[in-house]
Amino acid sequence: MLLTPYAGSILGPIAKGIGWIMNLIYMGMNAIGIANVGVSIILLTIVIYLILFPLTYRQQKFSKLTQKMQPELKAVQDKYKGKRDQISMQAMNAETQLIYSKYGVSPMGSCLQLLIQMPILFALYRVFYNVPAYITNVKNQFSGLVDGIVNTSGHQETLTKIVTDFNESTLKSVEWANEKGTVLTNHIVDLLYKLPSTAWTGASEKTNHLVSYFPDLGDQISNTYSNIKHFNYFLGLNISDSPLSIIKNSFATGSYLVAIVALLFPILSFVTQRLNIRLTPQANTGDQAAQTMKTMNLMMPLMSLVFCFTLPVGLGIYWIAGALVRSIQQYFLNRHFDKIDLETIIEKNKDKVAKKKEKQGLYQDQIRRAAAINTRSIDARANINVSNDAESALENAQQMKNNAASGSLASKANMVKNFNERNSRK
Incomplete structure (x- = not known):
């Protein structure tokens, strides 16, 4: 890799792989005489989001199922509202988990998808921020x-x-x-x-x-x-x-059309981010988490608007292209999920969870049986040891009695015992 690519231990290798793909795209465009970094950014963004589409689909399916079970989750929350004792909290968690099990989803269902997607999207930012480090022809x-x-x-x-x-x-x-x-x-x-x-x-x-x-x-x-x-x-x-620098210089030179085009990038970034959020299903729970998400949905487009003024136009192209691709994907995903039968998906998920629990139950039953057998074996060995110890103690006591010194209490007790045994035989 040439120049000074991002050297982070996590994002660095990902950025290197993305840069390799972008370099291929640029070389292909150069071969047909239309090599342009801006167009390459758009094409790479489309390719990356197509690669991530399976994860996006799973995440959206999770969101739809979460919307479906929100009334039941809210009912449980209302049931234990204001109760903070340990027993109530445990009961609420147990009932909540039962609802998730009923719909066949995990509370952490979308976290894995986000953990995979976020490093890739951040690595894209690093590539677009320092293009010559990843496109050899540009460096040359x-x-x-x-x-x-x-x-x-x-x-x-x-x-x-x-x-x-x-x-x-x-x-x-x-x-x-x-x-x-x-x-x-x-x-x-x-x-x-x-x-x-x-x-x-x-x-x-x-x-x-x-x-x-x-x-x-x-x-x-x-x-x-x-x-x-x-x-x-x-x-x-x-x-x-940056658009801000372009606007300043354009007004200074009287290039007002260029200034208008530069102004459009931050505005388009804000509009496309808002469009994407509007199309994305939102859980309407009314709780603190939902309010926080609502605030973030408002702030993120505003941050995009502000950042787009001061960062390179290339990053603005990336944000706009990414938001448009996500919006198009979301539009068709919404139509798809509106047509499919969620009840069928829920039933399939229930079957998967049941089979998984059945396997876990069999495994746990094997552990319990093995533990019971092991316990009986330990008890048996303990009983044998106790019996052997008792017999050994009795033998030692008898030997001590037989070897008692003449005139001692033990010897007199032996004489009385022998006298009683002879009389009993008569």
Whole structure:
């Protein structure tokens, strides 16, 4: 993997695999002459959500069944409302578990699906945030300019100044003076890819752009920017730039249409997130958990709206494409579940749970029988040991009596015993 991909121990390997798929998509598009990072993001998002569809289906089925049993769950909650003693809590948990068993679902039914999906979706974010690290062809577009920068005297200080001057949140500070070789060139590609549009436009004027920092590299800068416009622009916007930065610069230059397009991305992100939430089945329980979920459903689209203003356009494309794909999936899933007979699914789930419990019951019965046999064996060995110990004690006592010293109480007792035995035989 080239450049500086995300190095997290969990998301890193996932991002690497997703980046490999994205690289294949980009290569395929490049082969037919329409290579574009924005379109690649959309296609990859569609592919990933299609791969995750089986998990999505199971999660939605769980949600539908949960909706079906909500009245019974609420009845149990109302029954024990205000009761916090241990016996009542245990009884409520037992009755709740019986309802889940009746419908053949687990209280943790959707958690596994979320645990699998969330790392993949977060890894997608890392890939889109640093595209050249995962798409080889994109990285190669910067090779000529990077070589020129490395061979320029004092380039480390100049690169540090570029980061400071542009002051973009997407740029990260690097100790350029301590970087060498491949590591240095990788960081330079990262920097160049994330520079705002103002760093490239009007390169021939040599003011407020890269040429003013590297006067001898005007041709390389112009060629690189020409390539960037081909693969890194979507609907007239540089996807490495933030909508907020684009809007500011567009108003400054009078490019109002570009500003309107940039404004649409945060708005579309909010609208598509809301659409997805509206289509997703929601459990109407009225409890604290439901209220919390309702608040989150309102806040998440708002957060998406705010973040989309300051983060790269590429991430906005990902959020919008993802929300649209989920909404389309949800629309057809809703139609599917409206047509199917949930009672049939419930009965099948009941049979599965019954068989599972039957197997567990047989296994537990075997354990109980084995324990009972083992207990009887222990008792038998204990009885044998007690009997042997008693016989041994009696023999020892008899020997002590027979060996009693002359004139002792034991010897006199033996004399009385012998006299009684002789008289009894007469």
